Amino acid sequence: MAQYLVKRIMQLIMVLFIVSLLIFVFTSVLGNPVYLMVRENASEEEIQKAMEYLGLDKPLPVQYGRFVKNALKGDFGMSYMYHRSALQLILERFPATLEVVIVAMLLTVIIGIPLGVFSGAFPKSRFSRIVMVSSIAGISLPSFWIGMVMILVFSLNLGILPVSGRGAVGSILGIETSLATVDGWRHIILPAITLAVQNIASIIRLTRGGMQENMRQDYIKFARAKGVPRRKVLFGHALKNTMIPVVTIFGLQLGSLIAFTTITETIFAWPGMGKLLIDAINSSDRPIISAYILFVAVMYVFINFVVDILYTIIDPRIDLNN
């Protein structure tokens, strides 16, 4: 275990090093934010002053050294647009993003896995066929389109759910969250569904594939012959052995959900960090972009770590040291 932890931490450092280098090279070589800050007809002197304020007048290696030193302290510089600490801005927006992601993940598990189990166990039934065709449709839909249809149907035509924003926030365990109020739930449900559709579809396909394979195995036939109830065979025996790939994809999906929040949040004007990123890109707000990418990189390494730990719990045969 200790050996594994060391390996993981080394990997984290390596990923962060490469990512930070890439971010730095790209952001310093491409696009100059100075021209966004100064007046349109600024004089040379004003431009020079702004460059000095941002530290852009120093040579590149010096800039990188300073970038890493500050990043280690959690300081990615002031956002050019908000004139506040970039990391702080992201951390402020993080709970809003996290709650949409959590609700979307819950929907994925509650809807995706049972449907996948069912259509894998009874592939010939009409219901399974409908599920399969809809799941292919689900992975073929652009997520922004789902969002627009949701807004159109539930907000504009039926008028039962709000169009955008986060609604009232309440406090659970000292954390401000929309999940604590009814109004918050009314706001979160459309973005969460929009985010979840593609995930549900791919979880269904994956679970179904694994189930079909497992149902053919002898131990399932044996369990059935022994008289184990059908539900227990499906969820106890077959599903358990399908879980490894499902957990892997789950980890990957959690990552891609965070990426896709940029779209969902843009459509629903949800004040999370995805929208912050898109706004920052549109205004070349480098500190926010760098802070976001590094923040997300750390998060992904962490998610992969948790997934690895989960493997050993699901399947004790897996040895992480190899």
Add this chain to the structure above:
Amino acid sequence: MFFVLLTAIFGPYFTVQNPYDLSDIQLADAYKPPAYLEGGDAKFILGTDQQGRDILSTIVYGSRVSLFIGIVGTLLTCAIGVTLGLISGYFGGKIDALIMRIADVQLSFPTMLIAIFLMSLLGRGIANILISLALVGWVRYARIVRGEVLSVKKQEYIEATKVIGLPNFRIIAKHVLPNVITSIIVLSTMQVGSFILTEATLSFLGLGVPVTRPSLGMICSDGYQVLFSGLWWVSIFPGLYIMLIVFGINLLGDFLRDELNPKLK
């Protein structure tokens, strides 16, 4: 799928107007709902947008851009991925280690995020999208090809060909590529679909194609701005068409996978 392709190739000859030719559109035609609704005009079957463009025509023109990006992007990705995979597997050593490390780091990030990041650096443009897509997509090809090269390399007949002095290139072409060609066909089919979706999403975020050559995603993005004033058809129909295209591609991919995979038979 044939229908989609035919529409993209020959469609412009049948549409009522070229939506991006200013002399062809009339502002008086703006805000028309689809023909089957009250106030619709039979000339504009799916209605018109705020500038009087026929939605059906924008879809036809947009699908050309979307399909072009999906198909050319996949070919490019495939070429890069296969080449790197061959190099990595055949020569091994440091090059192999370097390529696979890069692949590992890249795989720990979702493709969408990398694509967003790349596009924000490169700026809008069709060539830039193709570059971004190729940069996010090559890893899967490289891995498949590398794995196959490694397993082929160990077999005796390869040793034999080396002994009789066949050049590297011939060994690779004759013995490795035939083994991976089916996986690559299946992967590429799916890749076209996923690239079309990625491109649509990027364009929707304003990080995709230039305004002058809108793809289906870009049209949706424009339409989204008037969604709240009741012009739902401007964005909903193009989105539906994206789904139709990608749905068709995915069905084809599933079919090919089942047909070409001898293990499932």
